Amino acid sequence: GDPRLRLFITHSGLLSTLESMYNGVSVLGMPVFGDQQANMIKVQRDGWGKVLFWDQLTFDNLKNMINSVMNDTSMKIEVARRSKIMIDRQQEPAEVALYWIKYVIRHQGAYHLRCPAVT
Incomplete structure (x- = not known):
């Protein structure tokens, strides 16, 4: 811009x-x-x-x-x-991305969030 x-x-x-x-x-x-x-x-x-x-x-x-x-x-x-x-916005996009990266690490890949259609 x-x-x-x-x-x-x-x-x-x-x-x-x-x-x-x-x-x-x-x-x-x-x-x-x-x-x-x-x-x-x-x-x-x-x-x-x-x-x-x-x-x-x-x-x-x-x-x-x-x-x-x-x-x-x-x-x-x-x-x-x-x-x-x-x-x-409440959080900067980089902060949101960092949260989710850490979340996936904390939950060993966060397989519970995967779409069942993905094999």
Whole structure:
């Protein structure tokens, strides 16, 4: 998350959309297939990005949407709020990983946690 980034133009896949939210950057989504359209419709409804469908793509539409998202203060506030929620956690990921590594060692491989389907 480069702090100079003011807008993320994406195909609207789940991971890139979540990464944008985590970093507090508004989104201009141009979904291609699959879940991407639903992802961007939710982002737009939640107020931290806009969707531009391919059949609406013209130079002027793209330019206007870029300017609209980059200059929308309410979107910046909303994505910053969501970023804070995402980042806030009780433990750091490294602490959680260390706990589970030690847990497996303490319980000789923790075979009781293995999925029965795994042989």
